[in-house]
Amino acid sequence: MKKLSRYRRHKFAAPALIIAALISLGTTFSIASALPNAQHMAVTSQSTLIEEGKQIFARGCSSCHGLNAEGGSIAPSLIGVGAASVDFQVGTGRMPMADMSQQAMRKKPAYTEAETAALAAYVASLAPGPASVTNEQLTFERDGNVAQGGELFRTNCAMCHNFAAQGGALSLGKYAPTLMGVEPKQIYEAMITGPQSMPVFSDKTITPSEKLSIIKWIKAAQNEPSLGGASLGRVGPVTEGLLIWTLGLGLLVGVAVWLTMKAR
Amino acid sequence: MSSSKERVAGNVAGYVDDRTGAAKWLKKNLTKVFPDHWSFMLGEIALYSFIILLLSGVFLTFWFVPSQQDVIYTGSYAPLSNVPMSAAYASTLHISFDIRGGLLMRQIHHWAALLFMAAIVVHLLRVFFTGAFRKPREFNWLIGVGLVTLGIVEGFLGYSLPDDLLSGTGIRIAEAILQAIPVVGSYLAFFAFGGAFPGHVFIPRIFMVHILLLPGIFLALITIHLMLVWYQKHTQYPGPGRTEKNVVGYPLMPVYMAKAGGFFFIVFGITAFLGAVASINPIWLYGPYTPGQISAGSQPDWYMGWLDGLVRMSPPIETHAFGHTISWNILIPGLILPGILFTGMALYPFIESWITGDKREHHLLDRPRNVPNRTALGVMSLTFIMISLINGGNDIIATHFHLTINDIMWFTRIGLFTLPPIAFVITKRICLSLQRADRDLVLHGKESGRLVMMANGEFVEIHEPISAEKAWTLTQHEQPEALALGTADSNGIPAAKGLKAKLRARMSQANAEQIQTPTETEAKELEGGHH
Amino acid sequence: MSNELQKFSDPGLPEHIHRKADTDPAAAKKAERQVAILFALSAIGTIVLIGSYIFVKPNKFVFLPIMGDTNVQQALLGVGLAMSTFFIGMAAVHWGKTLMDDREVVAERHEFRSPESDRADFVATVKEQGAMAGLGRRTLIKRSMGVALGLVGLSPLVLLRDIGPLPKKQLETTSWKAGTRLVTDPGDRPIKPADLEVGAVAQVLPELIPGTERTLENVGKDAVLLIRLRPEDFNLNAERLSWTHDGIIAFSKICSHMGCAVALYEQQTKHLLCPCHQSTFDVTRAAKVIFGPAARPLPQLALTLDADGYLVAKQPFTEPVGPSFWERSS
Missing domain, CATH: 1.20.810.10 (Cytochrome Bc1 Complex; Chain C)
Structure with missing residues (x-):
């Protein structure tokens, strides 16, 4: 301010002030007049989004989930599953399913982000359910505690997804997928929606801040360096045993054969 | 220079022997x-x-x-x-x-x-x-x-x-x-x-x-x-x-x-x-x-x-x-x-010598094919362990090969009882056919890869006789003879331990089931026949 | 028959074939150089080891294919140690193979069985010693000695008695009592039924009595899994149904087979799977075993609400939790 006040007696001070005042007046007015208009646009865009989602749904999903997402003999009802569920299932490429196998696999998403958002909006409009997770919610870098996340992960997640988030077997051919390469948003949505075999982790039993800690720990696990050398898949002693019988004993028997061979 | 080294070596050896009197023992063992x-x-x-x-x-x-x-x-x-x-x-x-x-x-x-x-x-x-x-x-x-x-x-x-x-x-x-x-x-x-x-x-x-x-x-x-x-x-x-x-x-x-x-x-x-x-x-x-x-x-x-x-x-x-x-x-x-399993393993040498009746010292090793029953028993036990081991990692196998733990479990549950006996039979067959191959090799020599056309137009591969060393290595072993089932002794009393004796005789007969080791006489006869 | 047939005869040891290095001084010189190079490689390995110990920072990482982000010091220390030892071995073996006398030697074996006279002497000595000790005659000594030697084995057993307490009722009891609140693990927050959506699970422990601490021994018996289903999903008898609350059911998390934590809940099939031995329990039928080695269902914890609307245990577990033991009556 001191700096600015130095110029107040400058010969251009008066015209400059007038121009500045005019500009600010104009901007304020234009913003003020635009405000109700923007609200109106948001409403209409929301309804067009739902409409768009409904069309995509009719084309791509209704053959299994029913015309009004009421479910069918081979697929569950989607009424009340919420936007988060759609965002997770479609965003990770699990839906639409490639074939009627035991479990939907993660693959390249079939729909763009905009189409996914439209589908989510449509399903969310049917009945209230968990909303999609926004980036503003994912403050795990700032709010997460990695050690606490590890404890929560080992109590709530490791029994299916393994101690290093590498995934594991469930009964009858189902499996808990690896969490390597899974986006924080998708992890969060999986916890609140409980996709497929996975149970729901309610916000009261694992609070949102605890969920952020879990995500922070999973991110750390995804970036875990090879502290002791090649990781061997981080699935426990099975691969270690395999390595000692193949590479370890193989090398040594090779040396033993060389050692006892007569030199030429 | 080497002589001074030798002197040092001699001194050390002498020093040790002066204090332990171990010269003879050490010489023998070194x-x-x-x-x-x-x-x-x-x-x-x-x-x-x-x-x-x-x-x-x-x-x-x-x-x-x-x-x-x-x-x-x-x-x-x-x-x-x-x-x-x-x-x-x-x-x-x-x-x-x-x-x-x-x-x-x-x-x-x-x-x-x-x-x-x-x-x-x-x-x-x-x-x-x-x-x-x-x-x-x-x-x-x-x-x-x-x-x-x-x-x-x-x-x-x-x-x-x-x-x-x-x-x-x-x-x-x-x-x-x-x-x-x-x-x-x-x-x-x-x-x-x-x-x-x-x-x-x-x-x-x-x-x-x-x-x-x-x-x-x-x-x-x-x-x-x-x-x-x-x-x-x-x-x-x-x-x-x-x-x-x-x-x-x-x-x-x-x-x-x-x-x-x-x-x-x-x-x-x-x-x-x-x-x-x-x-x-x-x-x-x-x-x-x-x-x-x-x-x-x-x-x-x-x-x-x-x-x-x-x-x-x-x-x-x-x-x-x-x-x-x-x-x-x-x-x-x-x-x-x-x-x-471990008790059986510990007792195996005694069980085998009871069956064969062999109480002599052995320093020459067996070639596994020449003892088909033992080899088959070993492979059978290994199969048992392997199947159990597979089930011990069934969850890792399931996720990596897209199988279900339940299927692997049922496979191993059934396999644990069926596969080891099958492994036994197959191993025994393989051993016997290897014995047969040895016999053919000794009697007919090895295939030279050279083909000769006979007078009648038939192609015959020339077989080369194997070396005396090889022939000896393939034929040096003894083949067990079946022990006779315990017969009544001189007093006319039937063998006391009936079931045990029968079991032993049965197993000894199984051991005797072998391909006859070729002999030099046979080899000579064949040679005579050819020419 | 086999007597008539002439066995093959032993041709005796094959003639020794000399190596190149035995006859050709140049080859011998080459082998000597190779041995020296191998020893030199070992020395380089030791230098790598020492250098990486002193000069490489423990938190330095470098990306390597297959290995990923690798800790430089750990890898270099190991490779250095591996080189320094491996090449000493290679050098020694190569030396032994190429330059040391490789003519095979024949040694005669001695028979282990002693000559008959020695054996007889031995037996006689043993008998004589026995007679000198008078063991055969002095039965009183023999018997009392037997008793004394037999009893002496008891002392270590007695002395080891304090190695641990008697089980008493510890295997049968847990910290759950009527009215104990279920709290989240970790977090220790009490739970209301509305906190759980259908399809939700929560890992829970009994609320701590103020002034006490939660030990691992407690957790090993008290850990409980809380699951919410649709009430119509249950296929329970009236008593067990009364132990649930509005679709919420609780089971001991300690496997009835070997005590692992059975926390692997499959929401769609409503099965619980134990990751240790793959026993599978059906939640809708009071954790009935439907697959695997477990022989008993997981004990169910009866639930109700307290005055504040929080989930509490209606009563203690009605059977011991965890793996079976001899004194277990059902």
């Missing part, structure tokens, strides 16, 4: 002869990995804290900072991340342990399949069975010490096995753990057993094992010039010393290489143990894997009677089956 064959080095791998275990183990004890006291972790591994854990787990993290070379030593120690057990097993298989356990080496076989059993226990205790989530789960299962023992089970469990599981005394107790009691027993048994090998002289494979009365090979000094001593360093080098490049037991990822947590795919190390596989495939049988519970689903796979 020229001890050892036969050379790669399969004779397998036991050495086990011995050397044991030495590596002692060296790396001593390193680890300098920092390991064998205590279950609760501490808060403050070391340099960030994902665990301020997590409450036992002092044992915290000190293992300290060794891994705050001691230079600590993680390397931990990994060398663990790799050496896996190698120790693997080498023991292949050594044991070599001894079994070549009949090296026969008289006079039964004691060494028994010591070997003792060593492999103790090795399993020692390994289990070792990987339980860090008190991480995986090892704690293993101890939990061990406690359940203890607890399942009828009558005294709960008492044994409470005594072992100093109260309810997990308690605070278990780590210090198994630490003592792991670093003092069992290594001491190992040292004693290995010493006796080696002294017996030394005293009885090594067995050798059959071949020209090799008889039951001699041993052909290299003298201890210097050739064998250079090779065997060098081999120790090679084993060390390869173990260190594994420790450098391959992660093993990353305890920092498992997290500290608490009974309320578990990881998918919780398995033991491979030498326990078959036991875990047996436990997994067990049917759900429990008996509840008179206010008591007997858990057959734990006792049978966890104690009874392994007990039968």
